[in-house]
Amino acid sequence: VQLVESGGGSVQAGGSLRLSCAASRIVFHMYYMGWYRQTPGEQRELVAQISTSGSTDYADSVKGRFTISRDNAKPAVSLQMNSLAPEDTAVYYCHVQVAGRTYWGQGTQIIVSS
Numbered sequence: 001v002q003l004v005e006s007g008g009g010s011v012q013a014g015g016s017l018r019l020s021c022a023a024s025r026i027v028f029h030m031y032y033m034g035w036y037r038q039t040p041g042e043q044r045e046l047v048a049q050i051s052t053s054g055s056t057d058y059a060d061s062v063k064g065r066f067t068i069s070r071d072n073a074k075p076a077v078s079l080q081m082n083s084l085a086p087e088d089t090a091v092y093y094c095h096v097q098v099a100g101r102t103y104w105g106q107g108t109q110i111i112v113s114s
Contacts (some may be wrong), residue, residue: 001026001103003094008108011084015112019079021094021105025104028075033096035068035079037090037110044093048079084112 004014007019019035034049048068049057056068077094089112094105 001096001098003096003103003105004091005105005108008092008110010111013085013114015084016080016082016100017084017110018022018081019092019094019108019110021076021077023077023094023096026075026096026098028070029072031068031096032067033077035077036093036095036104036107037088038093038107039090047092050077051105081110084110086112086114088112 002024004022005019007017009017011017029052032049032051035047036044037047038044045059047059047062048066050068050070059068065081065083065084068077089110091107091109093107096103
């Protein structure tokens with residue numbers, strides 16, 4: 001399984017960014033996909049998750065601002081992030097669990113300045 005994120009960067013508070021995660025070596029449509037984030041000294045936390053049928057779940061802190069979506073044809077999962085705030089600053093990781101094994105992308109840094 002290979003996950004490759006793109007789309008990170010720096011933005012001012014209130015701005016938007018879109019992250020993408022290209023997946024390979026996986027029967028993509030069969031698995032839930034997720035986005036996590038991590039700040040220094042903290043545990044990685046779930047930001048958003050999307051099921052095989054497209055149902056979604058979000059951390060309370062991002063509800064109404066972030067939208068996760070998937071394109072099984074590419075295959076890829078995306079995270080649209082709007083109304084970004086400094087507390088969204090973190091390294092964001094794409095995630096999938098296959099046959100009990102967890103896979104992560106390399107991570108992409110998001111910096112939101114006030």
